[in-house]
Amino acid sequence: MKHWTLDQIAWDRFDPSKVDPEIVPLVKAAALVEKNGVDYAIYLNNVFGDDPDFRQAADNWAVEEVQHGDALGKWGELADPSWSFDDAFTRYRAGYKIDVKADASIRGSRTGELIARCMVETGTSSYYTALGESTEEPVLKQVCKLIAADEYRHFKLFYDHMKRYLAREKLSFPKRLRVAAGRIGESEDDELSFAYHCGNESADTPYSHERCVAGYMGRAMGFYRFRHIERGMGMVFKSIGLEPRGRLSDLAAKGAWRLLCWRRDRYRQALARAANENAPATRAAA
Ligand SMILES: [Fe+2]
Ligand SMILES: [Fe+2]
Numbered sequence: 573m574k575h576w577t578l579d580q581i582a583w584d585r586f587d588p589s590k591v592d593p594e595i596v597p598l599v600k601a602a603a604l605v606e607k608n609g610v611d612y613a614i615y616l617n618n619v620f621g622d623d624p625d626f627r628q629a630a631d632n633w634a635v636e637e638v639q640h641g642d643a644l645g646k647w648g649e650l651a652d653p654s655w656s657f658d659d660a661f662t663r664y665r666a667g668y669k670i671d672v673k674a675d676a677s678i679r680g681s682r683t684g685e686l687i688a689r690c691m692v693e694t695g696t697s698s699y700y701t702a703l704g705e706s707t708e709e710p711v712l713k714q715v716c717k718l719i720a721a722d723e724y725r726h727f728k729l730f731y732d733h734m735k736r737y738l739a740r741e742k743l744s745f746p747k748r749l750r751v752a753a754g755r756i757g758e759s760e761d762d763e764l765s766f767a768y769h770c771g772n773e774s775a776d777t778p779y780s781h782e783r784c785v786a787g788y789m790g791r792a793m794g795f796y797r798f799r800h801i802e803r804g805m806g807m808v809f810k811s812i813g814l815e816p817r818g819r820l821s822d823l824a825a826k827g828a829w830r831l832l833c834w835r836r837d838r839y840r841q842a843l844a845r846a847a848n849e850n851a852p853a854t855r856a857a858a
Contacts, residue, residue: 590709600771607641614672664770683743684751686734690811691755697723698804790839
């Protein structure tokens, strides 16, 4: 059972005057990644082949992720009526594929797989909270609030199953830490930056990871506040079996915040450089 439907969103309250142009490309890219959730459900069904309870939970989870994509995609089309969510998604599907046929987790164990899922849900739950709090556009605010609540429930879902597997597999702390850190590091891989490309650049523009990761992260990282990182760090700590509200978690949150600010500024510099390089060409062409 889904917790909400697209019909519950007050689409008629959409207010174009309150749309922050910096948020639109992020919403378009996120819509594509969310909608692609079905592939992860196929992969999870393969990895957890003999666990019908988890398989059912993964199928329900994917239905919610797809709905996140549809809600964000619809908002993207309201904010930019020239944009087609369907066309962008077709391009994304054609160019970005995960290996769904795996018969074992790419994380080395089922506990590891579930820790990786917890990291993703920690990231999305913090991200939509941050976006929802910063936007003044009422429809996007409502959509982000609904999605953020789902993402937190998803975190709890994967966390509960992870505890069950941890009792059986007894994955060591260093291995849990490695999986968690590894998955967090992957947030700057192609999944999001290629979605940024398909959602925001024309089909004849060649894909560049460097340009698109800067386009995505340079904007996305600007919406976080320390409190989002602090809460997210608590969830990361909980996932790997550490005290979520302690001195170590505080220190880690402060370190992560500094790292985020530093990377955000570097991505922004890259964006500014790219804009400068393109400026003379644009003027010459005009
Ligand atoms: Fe989602
Ligand atoms: Fe989720």
